[in-house]
Amino acid sequence: MARPRSPHRDPAAEAAALLRRLGFAILMIALPMVALVARRGVVILAPIGIALLAIAAVVDGEHRRLSTSLSSLLGRVAGVAVLVALGWAMLSLAWAPFTGPATERLGNLAATLALGLVGYLALPERMRSANLYPLAIGVGAAALLAVGLLLFEARPTWDEATITLDRGVVALALLIWPAAAWMHSRGRDMQSVALVLAVAIATGLAPSALSFAGFAAGALAYLVAASRMRLATTLVAAIGAGLILLAPALAFLLAPLDGLAPASLVGRYETWRAMILADPLRLLTGWGFETALRGRGGLVPVDAPRTPLFEIWLDLGLVGAAAIAAAFWSAAHGVARIHAAVAPGALAALAAGFGVVVVGASYTEMWFVTSAVVAALLFAAVERGQFRTQRPKAILPALLRRGSRQAERG
Template sequence: MSHRHLQTPLDPATDAARLLRRIGFGTLALVLPIASLVSRRAAVVLAPIGVVLLIIAALIEEPATFVSTLKRALLSRPGMILVGLVGWAVLSLVWSPYTASATEKAGNLVLAVVLGICGMAALPERMRASNLNLAALGTGIAGAFALALVVIAALRHADTDAGVERGISVILIMAWPALAWLLSRERGLSAVGLALVVGLLALTRFEDGEAVAMICGAVAFGAVSANREAASTIIAAIIAVLILIAPLLPFLLMPIVSTFPQGAGEFTQTLAVWADVVSREPFKLITGHGLDTVLRGRMIGALPQPAPTTLLFEVWYELGIVGATAASACLYFAIRAAGRMPSALAAGGVAAFSTAFALSALGFATLQPWWLMTLAAVVLMFGAIARGQYRTDRPVAPLSLKPAGTSRPKAGGTAG
């Protein structure tokens, strides 16, 4: 009888967990970027489905590990700050004048945070390389498809479909974990090809600020690649400080912008409205006006139309100093944690945070449901890729317990 027939069959529960995990991660990494080009609600639907499948897999395989990991995440300092931020946003519904729409916005924020935390806790200690390859495959296919659609629209002298434009935004932010995975596996040619496609797509989105945001991400990627500890610390500090001093920005920028002869008229009006809001209601900077008051205020005329759409203004106007302080602390710790990830993941993680913050600062998709779900998926992809890297150390077993021919596990592992 051959040795193959003497092997113990795998536990059916383990097989089921691995299958569910592969489908769940594939939903996030492969299906989501492609489906985003054809459906405006792809991220809103697919992200929860993918995370739920990951959670079910974890409950089948290692429920105790899932619960303990979840507890550690919630009781950690960044976890408690994030929970505090979400709790303050929910509490602001009490004084928000637009309770119905604000409740929906708060629900989307809570859902995105729950999916992110629970999804990270559901990831196994080791992720298979075959699963992680789906990240690059999904982004690459979606990027090539999007580029083809843009070229066809240009040849027809037509505007690119709004759904395609939103899908391109998803592809751009999801490109960072895909590039990090390829570089960590030393697949330089594939990484260059994906970067070329993503770069061309970014150039088609210059007006909405996505090209500028991707440039910021690329600069962060290069800086972290050159000096991981110093660059990640500096970038985290810059982003945190920008959020904290946001009410001072209009007063600091207006003298500079006023020196420009032309082309800054609309921006000058925006800064003037921002400065007027800060000066007129300084006490509201403590608690904020409540969730969703910026968007609804602009719609009904409570805020002038030139009012800023940047996240820097929205956080302070809606959540006040409490929300701004919590948000800045969350981003600081998150970027520092990304900078401590192995190999190319550190550069990719900090670049993804820099890109997302730049987009939000430029007024792009601030806290919209599809954007929140996309960001949650990106965080999970980085977490999964970090668990699929080479292990540089492991417990040393006594010589008498080491079996002959023991070798280091291959990258990508076999658990996930």
């Protein structure tokens, strides 16, 4: 005999809850693990997970008003600066030497950022703990898988599988911080430390220095932020924005160090100095989006610097670099306004992403941009899970006892 359906159950709400939980499971569990073995795992799974979150939000409406979310995100300096950078990159296509590929890459980049915006708008007003604990499970399982692959499947050559594994560990270096922040906010500090140590081992064994540089930068920022949040915010904002804005100065500052600094480093920045002196106007406008990656060996000398700080200036010039620096500065200072239990982890993730970029991950590579967008989205979810940090006090029994005492006295 079929059981009668409870009149209080809402099938639409239950379906939305299931879709939302599945979407978070894809972003928190499947994505970190698949990224280690599938080269396009992050790029494929992120849209699927965010699409499920968006469908769930449409079904049950448990999200903030779109006007409120958009004003809180795009109404700040960081949001405006990102729009300015994208607009300038689009304008630079008019003089970019590789217009076709550059247009395609810029379209993919804008679509990824728009996807992150959709995910942010689809987040519920209050996140349930059941939807956030899988984040620690996914990051922990992915860290153990990464350590196992790095220890027992060592490859003598830099093949596609090794590149995929290295990129997956870089994603872990970003995703560890929302996971650790969530566990810390729940009072599970030992589990949080265990997660951080597991990812530290994985990044230390990684084929390249990208992931370890990002993890080290994030860990250093976290250690300072845990005790002195304002100081850590100032340091991360000043170092990040300063390096972006003053990168061309290195081309001139390293010249007197010839003989003291490594010859290869000095030579690369001598090449950059020669490019600047040959066409100073390009320092303002840039050579056009994607020139740094696609022009190497032609328009860009082979021995030019390979850091993305150079790529930003070569592609977008002073206008683009200033917009990106302003976005980073504002984002770092905006971290101080979120919940105190989550803020150190958010600042650590920002420092980790910048560390990865400085060491060598291109600011336009889709796997890295998508990983950063997912990490930011998960941090927003973790921050919305802080709406109650203590159980409410049971005041009704106290009121009853007070009433009974007054009745006895009367």
